[in-house]
Amino acid sequence: MSDTILTEDLRARIGETRVYVAPEPIGKAAFRYFALAIGDHNPLYTDEQFARDHGYDGVIAPPTLVCETNQYANLPKEPTGYAGHGWDLEVPGTRLLRGGNEYTFHQAVRPEDILTVTWRIDDMAERMSSKGRPMVIVTSVAEYANQNGELLVTNSETLIYQSRGSGS
Amino acid sequence: MTSLIAGTPIPPLERRIDITDMVAYAGATWDWHRLHYDMDYIRKTGFGAPIVDGQMLGALMAQCVQDWVGPDARLIKLGFRFLTPVEAGNVVRCDGVTVSVESGVAKCDLTAHILDAEGRVVGTAATGSAEVKLT
Numbered sequence: 225m226s227d228t229i230l231t232e233d234l235r236a237r238i239g240e241t242r243v244y245v246a247p248e249p250i251g252k253a254a255f256r257y258f259a260l261a262i263g264d265h266n267p268l269y270t271d272e273q274f275a276r277d278h279g280y281d282g283v284i285a286p287p288t289l290v291c292e293t294n295q296y297a298n299l300p301k302e303p304t305g306y307a308g309h310g311w312d313l314e315v316p317g318t319r320l321l322r323g324g325n326e327y328t329f330h331q332a333v334r335p336e337d338i339l340t341v342t343w344r345i346d347d348m349a350e351r352m353s354s355k356g357r358p359m360v361i362v363t364s365v366a367e368y369a370n371q372n373g374e375l376l377v378t379n380s381e382t383l384i385y386q387s388r389g390s391g392s
Numbered sequence: 393m394t395s396l397i398a399g400t401p402i403p404p405l406e407r408r409i410d411i412t413d414m415v416a417y418a419g420a421t422w423d424w425h426r427l428h429y430d431m432d433y434i435r436k437t438g439f440g441a442p443i444v445d446g447q448m449l450g451a452l453m454a455q456c457v458q459d460w461v462g463p464d465a466r467l468i469k470l471g472f473r474f475l476t477p478v479e480a481g482n483v484v485r486c487d488g489v490t491v492s493v494e495s496g497v498a499k500c501d502l503t504a505h506i507l508d509a510e511g512r513v514v515g516t517a518a519t520g521s522a523e524v525k526l527t
Contacts, residue, residue, distance in 0.1 A: 236494035254420070262451040263407055268463050287454045287467050291459040292447050305424040322446050324473035324518070329466070383465035
């Protein structure tokens with residue numbers, strides 16, 4: 225348990241990037257589907273005239289949609305069913321937990337936007353949990369831009385690789 | 393929003409998140425992870441019920457803030473930390489309070505509470521913060 229779980233091999237991956245380009249525009253139907261799914265009936269996401277009356281060029285995406293969709297990744301399904309970006313980091317004896325996210329919204333997302341998403345491993349750090357078990361905290365940053373190179377949203381995500389406990 | 397000052401509370405937004413909502417969210421985000429609907433898989437991971445995608449709480453927080461400030465204001469930042477997993481069928485209540493209003497930007501703190509059947513707060517699913525550019 226006193227050995228570091230943040231190995232040199234893991235640390236060497238800080239700075240690694242992945243770039244995904246969506247195969248098609250995100251589309252107006254995606255806005256309405258997401259809004260329906262979360263029960264958000266704000267007309268900004270579905271009513272062109274309402275959105276224009278409030279300073280937009282037309283309907284906009286619910287704010288967190290682009291940070292959540294795997295539409296741009298176009299990756300095959302894993303055995304878990306997941307089909308989105310991941311780093312496939314091997315941290316033996318740990319399980320992966322999601323820590324949280326920090327979104328910065330630069331520009332509203334419009335139906336015609338074709339996403340280019342750049343993920344980068346920003347940092348890794350080893351910490352002790354409150355139970356005295358080591359964990360690795362991985363911070364990655366995703367930048368979402370459109371086909372005109374305009375930055376739409378930045379998403380800083382925290383992943384926690386937590387030791388499974390004694391004996392593992 | 394003319395009277396918005398530090399200490400102004402954010403009207404709460406309450407939602408029961410059922411398995412159908414979770415399946416709809418999985419579809420809407422192209423995220424078909426079994427943790428959100430497949431009981432055989434869920435039992436193997438040690439959970440007792442389907443687990444709500446944590447980012448659904450982020451969507452709820454965004455809605456809570458945008459509904460509060462109105463369609464002319466712009467959400468410019470939203471951050472959240474997960475504390476307790478939310479299970480299918482749980483009721484979540486998002487609320488918050490204004491921390492500061494400076495140069496047309498309001499900052500607020502947010503909490504996503506877990507409620508029991510009687511509407512009592514029994515846990516904290518996530519805490520967060522947001523910044524809004526007011527008009």
